[in-house]
Amino acid sequence: MMNPIEANGNMFETQMVYGLPTVAAQGFLPLYNSLVTDSFIHRKPTAAIKSESSLTYNNLPLPRKRSRDSAMVSFPSPPHKSNETCSRFSFLGHDISLHMEQQQLDVDRLISQHMEKMRVEIEEKRKRQARKIMEAIEERVTKKLRGKEEEMEKIEKINWALEERVKSLCIENQIWRDLAQTNEATATALRSNLEQVLATAQQVKVDKRNRGVGLEAAADDVDDAQSCCGSSWDVEKNGDGGRLCLTCRVEESCVLLLPCRHLCSCTVCAPRLHICPICKSPKNASLQIKMS
Incomplete structure (x- = not known):
């Protein structure tokens, strides 16, 4: 047991036995969350308590009130020993330096492991x-x-389809071009043939006209001779001496058919006639004649 002493009233002027040493230990690493040091550093200062054996020691703070004028911290001063003893941690007279160092190493190792684990997880x-x-x-x-x-x-498919369409259009265009050229050549040949035929027909017509002048005059004389005014064929006559219509044989003939100029139809049958009943020539027109 250590000799108890009274608190000096100033925690910076006292020497600590149970907390940090008076001479800083250079061979140790800083403490992290040490239970012993934290309990001494962060606890409130308490006054010295006397036990039944008339010894003074620092106990943990009790849940009771104390006066403001009491001393802040009271640490009993250790006996003066060598520097080796002063550089160690002691608690209740026991050297806990190795234990503190081991705890510090364990804490550092745990922190390092936790940091490594966090680093790996991150x-x-x-x-x-x-x-x-x-x-x-x-x-x-x-x-x-x-x-x-x-x-x-x-x-690509659209381009291929368009290329095929362009090719087919080119082929179709070439076909139509060839067909147009063929048709143009055919039209030219037909035009030439038509011109030749027209020229030939015109020449024939002129020749016929020149040759048929006398024939037409003779035919006109014959037609005039065979017309209604003194025709040479036999016609039926009614009781009044008038000529009967050759179609109905009832009414009197009073319509002259042209161009043959035969008086052989009545006013009723003339619109229905297309050819002359006498000469069988086509009818172009008709002329009604009123005979007194």
Whole structure:
């Protein structure tokens, strides 16, 4: 047991036995969340309590009120020993330096493991996110490429169909051109033949006209001789001496048929006649004659 001493009233002027050493230990790493040091550093200062054995020691803070004028922290001063003893941690007279160092190493190891674990998890999460992003981008790019390929295939099909259509139109155009040239040659030949035929017909007509002048005069005389005014064929006459219609043989003949000029029809039968009943020539017109 250590000799108890009274608190000096100033925590910076006292030497600590149960907390940090008076001489800083250069061979130790800084403490992280040490239970012993945290309990001494963060606890409220308490006054010295006397036990039944008339010894003074620092106990954990009790849940009771104390006056403001009491001392902040009271640490019993250790006996003056060598520097080796002062550089160690002691608690209740026991050297806990190795235990503190081991705890510090364990804490550092746990922190390092936790940090490494967190780093690995963050790295894995980052990789997963990057992989998902790359997959999404790849899928989107693949869809766009597939759509572009389909569009290109459609355009190629349309181009092929248009090329085939152009080829067929070129062939059809060539066929129509050849046909037009053939028709033009045929039309030219027909026009030439027609001109020749017309010229020949005109010449024949002129020749006939020149030869038929005398024949027409003779025919006119014959027609005049055979007309109604003194015709040479026998005609039926009614009781009054008038000539009867050769179609109905009832009414009197009073219509002159042209161009043959035969008086052989009545007013009733003349519109229905197309040829002359006597000479069988075509009828062009008719003329009604009133005889007194």
